[in-house]
Amino acid sequence: MSDEALQPPMLTPPEPVAPVAASDAIGKVPVPADERATLDDHATRFARDLTSLAPESEEYAKRVKALEALGNAEITRSASVANRMLDRPTRAMATLGEGAPVAKTLLDLRGTVERLDPSHQGDLFSPKKLLGVLPFGNKLRDYFRGYESSQSHLNAIIESLRRGKDELLRDNAAIEQEKVTMWALMGELEKHGYLARAIGDAVEREIETIQLNNPERARALQEEVLFAARQKQQDIATQLAVNVQGYMALDLIKRNNAELVKGVDRATTTTVAALKTAITVAQAVANQKLVLDQIDAMKSTTSNLILSTSQILRQNATRIQEGATSATIDVDKLKEAFANVRATIDGMADYRIKALSSMEQTVNTLGDEVGKAKAYLETRRELAG
Template identity: 45%
Template sequence: SLVELRRTVQDLDPGDTPGRGARRLLTRLPGANRLRDHVAKYASAQGTLNRIVGSLRSGQDELRRDNAALHTERTRLWESMGRLQEYAVLTEALDGVVARRIADTEHADPVQADALRADVLFPVRQKHQDLLTQLAVCAQGYLAMDVVRRNNDELIKGVDRAATTTLSALRIAVTLASALENQRRVTEQVRVLRSTTEELIRGNAEMLA
């Protein structure tokens, strides 16, 4: 929709109309109606602009809903990361306890030490590694969601700029173009009237001569 809006605005931009500026209006468009036609074109395109802006606003609402969902999910991930961090610390501490127990029984009872190593230490370390992996995945997702959220915020602002500043500037440009066209028309009428008056005065002078 932003691309469509840009194309529509460029198509309606009075700056692309020949005779831009008061001087060029007065000198290069005598008797022409190009700007008047352009204003009519803008009026007929207003429905298209409204449709585009409505579509942009709808997309903006979707982005806001996405951000709300992202906020909820990031909150959940943050809580999950907190629990995972606690579990990781716990399994790391348990790893140390089991490792010391194995070291203490290694010489006195090698069989028990091997059993502790296989049945307790290995699962504890595997669980610790799994927790670290889950923690990394959650952290990556948390950061990625933050990037998406910030991009959505920028897009929301971009829609506001497109729907307000851009269209306002276009309306002002078209209004000025219309005013300049009216100015040109009145100036032309004054010029014709002055010319007619001068001819009448000249004719009167010739009759009195």
């Protein structure tokens, strides 16, 4: 397994939020055309009414104060929301820092995966040696024991990452709600900002109309009403810039969190699966090596059996061929036996011939003796008679 397969997932953070100028913030939440027409009409009537009122009158002062208070409630509310939103980047940086739980857990997972990576263990099939000389233990068996002992730690890391993922998802849900609230407030501020600008423009037109006939009146309107309108327009634009930047910052945090969630998903699925695949392959290869070693041993034994059998067959076949091509009885001995038989027959023939003479002499002798015996017996009978 390659080192790349065990590297932690690479996350691509969004670009940082650029500062938003007050002038650029205007119009981020467009005011509908029908509402713009209503606001323009309201601004025109407001400017005309102010122009007709005496500067020292209570109604005039009331109208100026109303202009000065335009959008203050929304500015206060949006400032509170903006403060909450802008506080999130600080907490987000703590969440994404090196010592943060999710980041620390990801580093811990990376260290564990690299430690358990079979490709970092050297040759697992080579014999383990004590002091580099004496055979001692089994590297592959020791590796799998190490994996088994690290399994509970690996499971704890994965569980911690899942808890971190749940926290990120909860943060994103809260951020989305803050964005909805901020968007609504930005819409109200856009309307107030549009109205302040429209009032200022209408007051300017009124000032131009009365400038020649009543310059003091025009100056008072310029200092009190037009200044208040332009200042309110600037205040609202500034607050809108803060809100827009806060809104964009929230979106940045949300995207960062989404990337982290993807990273956690990859870490708990792809990376861990890759590690388990590598371990499974190592175990399978170990089993294959064991089987191959046994097969090699069987092949060696079988080859030796075949060789020894062939040698026996060769030796026996040679003896069989020798036995088949040679006489059953030794010819020389057979000749000697026949010579002995002939000698025996000849000896027996000679014996018979020699025995005839001896037997003839014996018969003759016996005949003489029998004749003598008969004569003796007759003599005795005569004497007795």
